[in-house]
Amino acid sequence: MKATYREALNQALREEMRRDDRVFLIGEDVAYYQGAFKVSKGFLEEFGSRRVVDTPITELGFTGLAIGAAMAGLRPVVEVMTFNFAILAMDQIVNNAAKIRYMSGGQLSVPIVIRGPGSAAHQLAAQHSQSLEAWFCHVPGLKVVAPATPHDAKGLIKSAIRDENPVIFIEAQLLYPMQGEIGDGDYTIPLGVAEVKRPGTDVTLIAYSKMLLVALEAAEKLAQEGIQAEVVDPRTLRPLDLTTLAASAKKTGKVVVVEEGWPFAGLGAQIAESLYRQVFDYLDGPIVRVTGRDAPMPYARDLEDAAIPDADQVVAAAHQVLYRT
Amino acid sequence: MERAHLVHLYTQMLLIRRFEERTAEMYALGKIGGFCHLCIGEEAVAVGAVDALRPDDYVFSAYRDHGHCLARGSDPKRVMAELFGRVTGLCKGKGGSMHLVDAERRFMGGYAIVGGHLPLAAGVAFAVKYRGGDQVVLCFFGEGAVPSGACHETLNLAALWGLPVLFLCENNRYGMGTPVERAVALYSDVAQNAAAYGIEAGRVDGMDVLAVRDAVGKAVEQVRTRQRPYFLEAVTYRFLGHSMADPAHGHYRTKAEVDEAKKRDPVLLLRTRMLSERLATEADIKRIEQEVAQIVREAVEFADASPVPPVTALEEDVYTS
Numbered sequence: 025m026k027a028t029y030r031e032a033l034n035q036a037l038r039e040e041m042r043r044d045d046r047v048f049l050i051g052e053d054v055a056y057y058q059g060a061f062k063v064s065k066g067f068l069e070e071f072g073s074r075r076v077v078d079t080p081i082t083e084l085g086f087t088g089l090a091i092g093a094a095m096a097g098l099r100p101v102v103e104v105m106t107f108n109f110a111i112l113a114m115d116q117i118v119n120n121a122a123k124i125r126y127m128s129g130g131q132l133s134v135p136i137v138i139r140g141p142g143s144a145a146h147q148l149a150a151q152h153s154q155s156l157e158a159w160f161c162h163v164p165g166l167k168v169v170a171p172a173t174p175h176d177a178k179g180l181i182k183s184a185i186r187d188e189n190p191v192i193f194i195e196a197q198l199l200y201p202m203q204g205e206i207g208d209g210d211y212t213i214p215l216g217v218a219e220v221k222r223p224g225t226d227v228t229l230i231a232y233s234k235m236l237l238v239a240l241e242a243a244e245k246l247a248q249e250g251i252q253a254e255v256v257d258p259r260t261l262r263p264l265d266l267t268t269l270a271a272s273a274k275k276t277g278k279v280v281v282v283e284e285g286w287p288f289a290g291l292g293a294q295i296a297e298s299l300y301r302q303v304f305d306y307l308d309g310p311i312v313r314v315t316g317r318d319a320p321m322p323y324a325r326d327l328e329d330a331a332i333p334d335a336d337q338v339v340a341a342a343h344q345v346l347y348r349t
Numbered sequence: 350m351e352r353a354h355l356v357h358l359y360t361q362m363l364l365i366r367r368f369e370e371r372t373a374e375m376y377a378l379g380k381i382g383g384f385c386h387l388c389i390g391e392e393a394v395a396v397g398a399v400d401a402l403r404p405d406d407y408v409f410s411a412y413r414d415h416g417h418c419l420a421r422g423s424d425p426k427r428v429m430a431e432l433f434g435r436v437t438g439l440c441k442g443k444g445g446s447m448h449l450v451d452a453e454r455r456f457m458g459g460y461a462i463v464g465g466h467l468p469l470a471a472g473v474a475f476a477v478k479y480r481g482g483d484q485v486v487l488c489f490f491g492e493g494a495v496p497s498g499a500c501h502e503t504l505n506l507a508a509l510w511g512l513p514v515l516f517l518c519e520n521n522r523y524g525m526g527t528p529v530e531r532a533v534a535l536y537s538d539v540a541q542n543a544a545a546y547g548i549e550a551g552r553v554d555g556m557d558v559l560a561v562r563d564a565v566g567k568a569v570e571q572v573r574t575r576q577r578p579y580f581l582e583a584v585t586y587r588f589l590g591h592s593m594a595d596p597a598h599g600h601y602r603t604k605a606e607v608d609e610a611k612k613r614d615p616v617l618l619l620r621t622r623m624l625s626e627r628l629a630t631e632a633d634i635k636r637i638e639q640e641v642a643q644i645v646r647e648a649v650e651f652a653d654a655s656p657v658p659p660v661t662a663l664e665e666d667v668y669t670s
Contacts, residue, residue, distance in 0.1 A: 048479070074479065079506075080502075080505065080506070080509070082502040082505070082506070084468065084498060084499055084502055085468050085471075085499070085502025085503055085505070085506050086468075086502075086506065087468070088465070088467075088468020088469055088471075088472065088499065088502075088503070089468045089469075089471045089472040089475055089503070089506055090472060091468070091469055091472055092468060092469035092470060092471060092472020092473045092474075092475065092476070093472040093473070093475045093476040093479070094472070095457065095469065095472065095473060096407075096472070096473040096476035096477070097476060098475075098476045098479060115462055115465055115499075116465065116468060119460075119462050119465060120460070120465065120466075120469060124458070125666055125667070125668070125669060126443055126666050126667055127440060127443060127444045127448040127450065127458070128440050128443075128444060128448070128450035128452065128458060128666075129438075129439070129440035129441035129442075129443045129444065129450070129666060130441070130665070130666040130669075131440070131450050131451075131452035132450060132452055132457070132458070133669045135669075164667050165667055165668065167668075188668075188669035188670075189668050189669055
C-alpha cells in the first residue's frame, strides 16, 4: 500500500488511539485545525475533544502537563508544532521527563511521545530551521527517533507510543508529502534497530531523516561511477544500533556520516567516535562527516541551499574516503 | 475537632520539627550532603494540608519536601535513609533531600527547578479528569514560584480545562534571600495572581494548623465537587536559612525579624492551645515528645546502619525495559 509520510503517521496514531484509550494527542492546533501539517486530520471527529486536545501557545505548560499525565498512567502524544518550539519545554523534557524515573528510584515512569517536525524546510529562517536531535540525544533517560520513510514512520511511532520511556520523535516538514510503500495494518518497528536502505560494498553512507534521501541520491550518482555505496539509516538515534552500523563499516572500511545539523558536537561526531571504538582497525581511513554549515540558518534561498548538505557534497565525501579526487 | 485528631496533628508537627533538627545535626556531621532545605517554622502548612486529603489523592512538592513527605505518612526511617544516600531510602539513594518520592502514598515527588512541578501536578489532575475520577491533586510551592512562567502557564491551563488541583502557595516571605515585595508585583496578596485566571483563591494563617486544616479541607472539597482549581496562600515563615548553606537570618533579614516570627511558632501555638483548653496534659505532651524522639532516633540508626547503594545501581532505573 502506498502512503505519504503524513498519512502513515495519521494511520499509526489513529490505530494506537483506537487500540488504547490511554493514548491521547495534545498540542497547538491539533484538533479543530487538524494539525499545523495536517497529521491529525479527522481526529477530532473520530475521537472528540477529550482525546484530541488543542492547547494555548504554551509549550512549557502543556508539555509539563502531559508529562504529569504520563506519570499518572496515561500515554500522551505531544505534538510540538515544530521542534524549535520544544526549546521552551526543554526544562520539562530534560529535568522532568528524562529524570523522574531515575530520581524516584524506579517508582515512577513517563511513557510519553513528543513529536513534530525538525530541521529546515524552505526559507523559514533561523528560528524555524534547525536540527536539535543532538540536544536530546545527549540526555540519558530519553529515546530519540528520526524516521525517513513513511513505512518507518508508521512502525516506529507505534513502538514509541507503546514504549514505557519518554521518546522524542523527530519528523520533517519536507518529508510529510513524500510517498512510499508501507506495511499493511498493525506492524511495529522496534526502537534501536537500524536498517540498510541500499546494500553496497565500497563505502558506507550513514544518514537519517531527510538526509537519508540525500544519501540515497548520492549513492545513485556513485553507482554511475561504478562505486557501490551502502546506505544505512540508524532510524533511532538513541539508543543507537551500533551493531548494524559497525557491520557495514567493517565490510566497506570507509564511512561517511551525513547530518543536517551543525557540525560542532553534532550527532555525526558521536557516531564516528562510537565506530572508532568498535571498528578502528577495519577502517581504511578517517570517517568523514558531511554536516550543515556552522551558522544560524539564513533566509536567502541561495544561502540556505549552501547551508544544507546535498548529494554532491556526499559524493565528494565518498571520494575523499575512497582516496579518489 | 476531636482530641485524638489534635494529638495526631501535634505529633506529626513535632515529628517534622525533631526530624529536621536531627537532619541539621547529621548534615553538620557530614552524614547528609548536597543541598538540604529544612522546613522548621512551616510544619503547620504541611500537616494541616495533608490531613485534609484522602489516601488516593496526590501530593506534589518542591525541594523543601521533608515535611510534606513525612506528613503524608512516609516511613521516617526511609526518608532519613534517602537523605543519607542509602539503598534503603525511598528512592534507593538516587533522589536525595530535594527529590523524595513515595508513589505508594501518591507522594509524587519533590522537584528542584522552581515552578517546574506545577505543570506536572496539573497533568496528574488532567489524568484524573480524563478517567472520570474524583481525586484531588495538592501542589505545594513557595511564593518564589509565583512569578515564574511555569506557574502562570499552569494556572491558565488548570482554569481553562477545569482541573482538580489545589495550588497551595507556602508564602514564607523569601525566595532564598529576596523578599516577596521585590519579586512579585502583587505581593500583598499573591493569590491575586490566580484571580487573574478566574481561579478562586484564599489566604490562611500558615502558623495555625487548625486554620490550615479548615481552609484546605474546604478548598479540597470544593475542588473535588466542582472540578475546578483553587489557589490557597498559606502565610508562613522559615525559621532557619534557605538551606543548610546559610545562617538563620544572614544579610537579607534581621535577627529581630526572625525572633518576632518565632513568637508564633506553629508547634508551640498548638501545644499552648491544647494545654489551655485542657485537651492535653503536661504528661501527654511529655509522652508525645518521647515517642517522637524515639521515632527520630530509630530513623537515624536505621539510616546509619543501611548499606550504601552498590555502584552497579548507577545505571539502573535510567530506562524502563
